[in-house]
Amino acid sequence: MRKSSRKVLELAGHVGLAAAALVLSCTVVRAQAPEANEAVAQRGHYLAVAADCAACHTAPGGGKPFAGGYGIASPLGSIYSTNITPSKTYGIGTYTEAQFARALREGIRGDGAHLYPAMPYTSYTKLTDDDIHALYVYFMHDVKPVEAKGPETALPFPYNIRASMAFWNLLFLDDTRFKPEPGKSAEVNRGHYLSYALAHCDTCHTPRNAMMAEIGSKALGGASLASWDAPNITSDPKSGVGSWSDDDLARYLKTGDVPGKAQAGGPMAEAVEHSFQYLSDGDIRAIVAYIRQVPAISDSRDTAPRDAYGKASDREDAYRGVAESGMSRGERLFSGECAACHRPTGKGSPDGYYPQLFHNTAVGAPIADNLISTILMGVRREVGGHTVYMPGFGEGSYVDALSDQDIADISNYVEQTFGNPAVKVTADEVKLTRSGGPKPLIAKLGAFAVPGMIVGVLVLAGAVVLVMRRGRKKH
Structure with a gap:
């Protein structure tokens, strides 16, 4: 079956799941406890650090680890992170590993409701099965449950309709796992996996289109991030970091400070504080090796390195x-x-x-x-x-x-x-x-955004059906 036709069928399934979620949102699913394996849990802990889970799922000012409550600024309003401790009442304690994987890769909660892509499932979808398992073991066994509910996300209409994310995912989610790039070294491929699947650098540093989806042809070319600017980190010597040495890049990731060049603030300071400073030197070198060979993207406004x-x-x-x-x-x-x-x-x-x-x-x-x-x-x-x-x-x-x-x-x-x-x-x-x-x-369109997205999906579905019918006639 062609990918496009599978997508049409998937849409019907998504819509059905969204409707079912309204009825079954209070249903408790029995968790399948993973086998307690300390080595696996320790690897899961390292992966959680590399994925920067704590930065978003721990409230600033002394919040309990992974209990949620951090307000993530978005153009549509604040999106509050959820409790991802193994609390069975307020967290993910009832999640099976399959539900956990679906939340990470597809942005769908255990009750069937959709997450907003402020949770970077568009990057986590590249995670391997082994890494998903290690993360699940870590969160279920080593993270302390916190019996507290964080603030609810309350976006304005129509963005408060979570089911609309089914249409967005259909259009923009590339639900495929990471595959090493042939011809690249093991170190570069490791850096690619760390940068995208875990650290999700693309979610901040890649510009987005009118519907807030990443523009793949401009990967890591710099983007507006609410009040901050996530700079171009491609290999371009003027617009990007092509003039930085390997030591400069490694020091920046580890400390957030390279005298005479840059200091990390805002979301990047959080990433350094909660994630990058704890990565092994080998993984930092791998990220640097990957960043060094990212295709250059130039900006005509840059006449000299910043x-x-x-x-x-x-x-x-x-x-x-x-x-x-x-x-x-x-x-x-x-x-x-x-x-x-x-x-x-x-x-x-x-x-x-x-x-x-x-x-x-x-x-x-x-x-x-x-x-x-x-x-x-x-x-x-x-x-x-x-x-x-x-x-x-x-x-x-x-x-x-x-x-x-x-x-x-x-x-x-x-x-x-x-x-x-x-x-x-x-x-x-x-x-x-x-x-x-x-x-x-999408924020300016307001009430017209979701209906427009639905119309776009229906037009796309109609085009796929038309192409399929013409294909049958030829045969």
């Missing part, structure tokens, strides 16, 4: 003889809010705790999203027992909150003095970043 912009300022001496009236508004704000840590020269602190602002990818990028987000939300990551912290200067901060115009003025001073002088920041751009970033078409 870490090549800027130089130290000589304003430190000038401050002693210049009245405040001789400074721009951005420079006055920078002097009062930023210079104490990053120095008037932009060189940062001597020990590197506060990074330099020139030769910094956040300041040399062709867009200022990460610079604005860093000022608004700050930076926090804990690596090797040491915490790196910068307070946020947005609303709700314990420091004096800066207005949109304040942050725009500081950003423009930083860009002109230390970074990419072609970048100009407006108060409206800061306001947009503060509100969660630009909205994709």
Whole structure:
């Protein structure tokens, strides 16, 4: 049977399952307890770390491991992670291994309801059977059950209709397992598996189409991630990381800090803190080997590598003889809010705790999203027992909150003095970043999105039927 016709039949099955889930949502399925094997459980623990499960399924500020409650920002609203401890009441304690695998690979819960792709099942679908089993053993035997229910996800209509994900999956989910690429070394293939099936780098770094599905032809070419920008990590020397050395890439993954190049903030800081710093050196090298040979994707806005912009300022001496009236508004704000840590020269602190602002990818990028987000939300990551912290200067901060115009003025001073002088920041751009970033078409369409998707699927199904009928007539 052709793949397209199988998809049509699968759609009917999905719709039936979604309807059945409404009736059977309270049904408890008896779990098939996996055989307790410490070696398998330990491997499952390592895989869970590599998959960064804790970052999303543990609430910030002291939440219990894997108990859920973390609000994942999406253009459609906050999607709250669920309890994935073996609690039989609130978690996955009743899941069979088959149900566990289906949740990871197809985004379908034990009760038949669909998950949103904020849970990266579009990447986890590549996991091998052995790794699924190891993860199941780990979660069922080594994770402590937490008897607590997290907040419910409440997206606006029509996105609150989980059954609509059946149509999205039909159009965009590539439900196939990872296959090593012929002609590539074992190390590169290992890195490919780690980067996609486990670490799901593609979910952040690959741009998406109007329906929020990844654009495969632009894999790892950079994408907007709510308020943050997940940069291009292909091998392009200007737009990507082609100019980085292997040691630079390995250090960034392990620590989130490469002096004179970049520091991890936002979601990447979480990935370093919860996942990458704990991976073996061999696996880090494998990821680096894979990233180094990812086909280059260039951006015409990049005329030089992002870490090549800027130089130290000589304003430190000038401050002693210049009245405040001789400074721009951005420079006055920078002097009062930023210079104490990053120095008037932009060189940062001597020990590197506060990074330099020139030769910094956040300041040399062709867009200022990460610079604005860093000022608004700050930076926090804990690596090797040491915490790196910068307070946020947005609303709700314990420091004096800066207005949109304040942050725009500081950003423009930083860009002109230390970074990419072609970048100009407006108060409206800061306001947009503060509100969660630009909205994709699917969010703007609102109530028309799901019906449009259903119509698209029906048109596709009709086209498949028409092709099949014509095929029969020819025979």
